[in-house]
Amino acid sequence: MNRTASIRRKIGIVLVLFLCLAASSGPIRHYAAFPDELRLFEGQSKRLHYAMPVHAQGSLDPQVAVVNGANREHFPVDLNKPLSIESKNSGVTKLKLRLFGKIPFKTVKLQVVPDLRVVPGGQTIGVKVKSAGIMVVGHHLIRTSPETRMSPGEEAKLRLGDLIVEINGQPLNDVSKVAALAEQAGKSNVPLDLVVQRGKSRFRTQLKPAFDLEDKVWRLGLYIRNSAAGVGTLTFYAPDQGVYGALGHVITDMDTQTPIVVGDGQILQSNVLSISKSQNGEPGEKRANFVKEGKTLGSVERNTSFGIFGKMRELPDHGLHQKPVPVAFAEEVEEGPAEILTVVNGQKVEKFNIQIVHVAKQTSPATKGMVIRITDPRLLERTGGIVQGMSGSPIIQKGKLVGAVTHVFVNDPTSGYGCYIEWMLQDAGIVLQPNQTTSKAV
Incomplete structure (x- = not known):
């Protein structure tokens, strides 16, 4: 029993050594590095190398690219020598390699895209940019009575980074127009209807301006910016x-x-x-x-x-x-x-x-x-x-x-x-x- 176990261990060690040698050999390394997909611009060439001492049969759409100058669909390939792929026209094809012309060996998806320079x-x-709305960059506390300070914007659940894209149904990204809208809404005691973008989502909310006792103006309780x-x-x-x-x-x-x-x-x-x-x-x-x-x-x-x-x-x-x-x-x-x-x-x-x-x-x-x-x-x-x-x-x-x-x-x-x-x-x-x-x- 001990002799059998010893033989198995030796066989295992030999197999491990064999696999390590195989993995570190040139052909195996080249094969592992050989791409499954390849992209080229029109007119661009690429060299691939298997470094394997075998011959194969290759196939490729010659309207898209050619290998080693062979302007035809099927061609012989010496895998011990580099493959030179020259792109011709934009399109997609597959480079297929078969050992001895029969055994599937490697398929590479080849994409040729129009030349770009x-x-x-x-x-x-x-750089000068205006936002697609009015950005909330802070909350401002307003004195609405001798004892009370509050922010209407904060009570309307507006957060820093929110983008006000509409006020009362009208798109708006001009900060200078906000004060007049706040005064009009405050005097008429009608809240502003807002459309707000937060990240990738939008929602509606209402904001009722408050009268600032210190500055004697109607305010939203927000710091805003649009540029x-x-x-x-x-x-x-x-x-x-x-x-x-x-x-x-x-x-x-x-x-x-x-x-x-x-x-x-x-x-x-x-x-x-x-x-x-x-x-x-x-x-x-x-x-x-x-x-x-x-x-x-x-x-x-x-x-x-x-x-x-x-x-x-x-x-x-x-x-x-x-x-x-x-x-x-x-x-x-x-x-x-x-x-x-x-x-x-x-x-x-x-x-x-x-x-x-x-x-x-x-x-x-x-x-x-x-x-x-x-x-x-x-x-x-x-x-x-x-x-x-x-x-x-x-x-x-x-x-x-x-x-x-x-x-x-x-x-x-x-x-x-x-x-x-x-x-x-x-x-x-x-x-x-x-x-x-x-x-x-x-």
Whole structure:
């Protein structure tokens, strides 16, 4: 019995060693790394390598792509040599490999999307936005009698960050008109009918203004705001679509920290006056002003987790790139050297070296796609690392626009997060999808 158990243990050890050797062998590693799905732009090529000493039969729709130059549906493949896939037309197909022409070995879903090129930004821009309503940013206590202080807005269950989108059935985002409505409702002793947006839901409520004995006016007991302004960095301009993307992160109200629902807005030319350098625990910032002539460059139509987006009438001056460059899919971004484009003085866009130290695998939109570190001694000397106002600075790797700077690490301002450009393009209305009309499986 003991001898049988000993033999089984030895066999088990041998099997474990065999599996470890197999898993660490080149062919098995290459096979494990071989993708199940592959995305390419029209005209883009990709090399895949199995490093397996066997021959196979391949099949692929030659209208979408070709392998090793074979412009036909079926072709022989030597898996010990790299496979060169060259995309041709937008569409979806499947690359199927069969050992000895019969045994299914690997199937790769191949998507080819229309070629897309955009102009990288880097220019500092001024941003002015108006909310799609009136934002509640605080409660104000009103003296309604010698002994009593109260807030009608608080009694109406309004919270910080709520957006009042209608008053008495009329859309409203002009703060200056609220006082007259409050006085009219107070004098007639009729409450205001409100439509309020809280997050993604809307509800109705009534708010009865109270007379302020100290100031002798009717008040709502609310601190309200409908606009915001600041500076950031332009990430890209897509000339074929006439749209832009900037900032790389959502604009929030400074008091409530809730995202601003944009009603309308503009981006303007801006000029960097000075830099407050970043230090550990203290992020710095760009000090900038809007250019005097106040030239409007474009509109602000959306404010999302990945920045602001809208139509652009005119590209800002002083860009390093006048011609469009290719963009990268999220899965193409690699750890290693890259560059950012940004302004640290005046309106001049400059190029600085960085290192992408970590990339997260993302198949759907998510922030914090990569971790970057500033390595350029010139930028470190002038800014101390990443500063506020640098968000949106485009990240270039191997000649492609791959993402944008989004956040700084407070305790290490030389490092921060970046998002993938694919998600910004999507929020700008540019979806990287193949034309289904040429799709074919073989």
